Amino acid sequence: MPTPNPSETVAPTSAAAVAEALAMPPAPKGEPAGERGSWRRGGAPGAEPPPGTRPGRTDRRFSKLMRRPDRIPAPLFCLAAMFLVQLGIALSKPLFGPLGVSGTTFLRLSFAAVILLIATRPRLRGRRPRDLAAAGLLGMASAGMTLLFAGAIDRLPMGTAATIEFLGPLAVALVFARRASHLLWALLAAGGVVLLTLLGEGDGGSSLDPVGLLYAFGAAACYAAYILFTDKVGAAFQGFQGLAVSMTVGALTLAPFGLGQAWDGLTAPGASPLMLLLAVAGVSLLLPVIPYALEMTALRRMPQRVFSVLVSLEPAVSALVGLVVLGQLLGAPQLAGIGCVVAASVGATLTGRR
Numbered sequence: 001m002p003t004p005n006p007s008e009t010v011a012p013t014s015a016a017a018v019a020e021a022l023a024m025p026p027a028p029k030g031e032p033a034g035e036r037g038s039w040r041r042g043g044a045p046g047a048e049p050p051p052g053t054r055p056g057r058t059d060r061r062f063s064k065l066m067r068r069p070d071r072i073p074a075p076l077f078c079l080a081a082m083f084l085v086q087l088g089i090a091l092s093k094p095l096f097g098p099l100g101v102s103g104t105t106f107l108r109l110s111f112a113a114v115i116l117l118i119a120t121r122p123r124l125r126g127r128r129p130r131d132l133a134a135a136g137l138l139g140m141a142s143a144g145m146t147l148l149f150a151g152a153i154d155r156l157p158m159g160t161a162a163t164i165e166f167l168g169p170l171a172v173a174l175v176f177a178r179r180a181s182h183l184l185w186a187l188l189a190a191g192g193v194v195l196l197t198l199l200g201e202g203d204g205g206s207s208l209d210p211v212g213l214l215y216a217f218g219a220a221a222c223y224a225a226y227i228l229f230t231d232k233v234g235a236a237f238q239g240f241q242g243l244a245v246s247m248t249v250g251a252l253t254l255a256p257f258g259l260g261q262a263w264d265g266l267t268a269p270g271a272s273p274l275m276l277l278l279a280v281a282g283v284s285l286l287l288p289v290i291p292y293a294l295e296m297t298a299l300r301r302m303p304q305r306v307f308s309v310l311v312s313l314e315p316a317v318s319a320l321v322g323l324v325v326l327g328q329l330l331g332a333p334q335l336a337g338i339g340c341v342v343a344a345s346v347g348a349t350l351t352g353r354r
Helices: 006-022 057-065 074-099 101-120 129-155 158-165 167-175 182-198 210-236 241-266 273-299 304-311 314-326 332-351
Strands: none
Touching (some): 074 129, 101 241, 129 158, 210 241
C-alpha cells in the first residue's frame, strides 16, 4: 500500500509490529500454518502478558506508534505478510546461482537468527533440559524444512512446491480433527496433489523433476514436525525467545552443508561479497522477520479462524508471485491442483472448531 512518506510510516509500523510480535504467545496446535522456518501463529487477540511482566519504555513508545495504522483492516496485514514471504522466496532463487542452494539457505537462516537473538535476548540459564531439547529439535526441523523447500523451488515452479509443502500443516490439522467428515478434505487435498504431480509440468512443458518433488514432500514432513515442536517450545519459552534459540540451532545445523558453499560463492573471482551479503540480509527481512511481525499484529485484531482461512490462500499467492516475479506460468492441471489444496485447507479450518 503506497504511503506519502515511507520514512515516517513504514519504518515505525514495522518496528512496532516487531515489538508486538515478540510478546505474542504461540497458538493451539492442529491448525494450518504458513511458511518457512516461521512462527506463524499467535495467541488469541488481546492476550495479556504473563504475570509479573511489565512493558518497557520502548514497548510503550511502539504502542503509541501502532495507533497510526489502526484504521488499516487487519486482513491486509496478513495478506501483506503472505506476499512478503513469497516475494522473499522468489528473490532467494537468483542467489542460488552465485551462493548455491545450501549456501543461500544457510546465510538467510543465519541472518534471521542474529536478528531474533538481538531482538529477544533469550535466557537459557535455568531452563529444563527437555525444553532446550525441544528447541533444538524445532531448529533441526526448521533447518530441514528451509533447505528442502529451497531445493524444491530450485527445480519446481513456486506454486507447485508451496502447495506440496503446505500438505504438512494441512496434515496436522486433519490428524487433530475430531470429525469423520474431515476425510473429505483429505481426499480433496490428495486429488490436488495428484493433479500437481502427475499432470503438472515444469519449465518448458517438461515433466516435473522427481528430485524436486522429493524435496517438496520432505519439506512438508519437516513442516508438520515444525508445527508440533512449535507447540512444545512455545509453551516453555516466552514470546519469540524459543524461536530465536531454534533458529540459531537451525543455522548451526545447516553450517556443514552451506558454509563451504557460501564461502566459495562470496570469494569467487568477480564476486561482490558485500552486495551478496546485503541481498541475503534483505531477503532475511522479507522472510521471516517482517512477515512474522505483520501476522502477529493482525492476530491481535482478528479472529484466529479468519486468519487461518487467509493463510490457506498461501499456495495461490505463491503461484501468483512465481508468475509475476519469475515468469512461471502454470497450466490448468496445476492451477486446479492448487485450488483443491486451498479449498481443503479452508474447509478443514472452517469445520475444525465447531
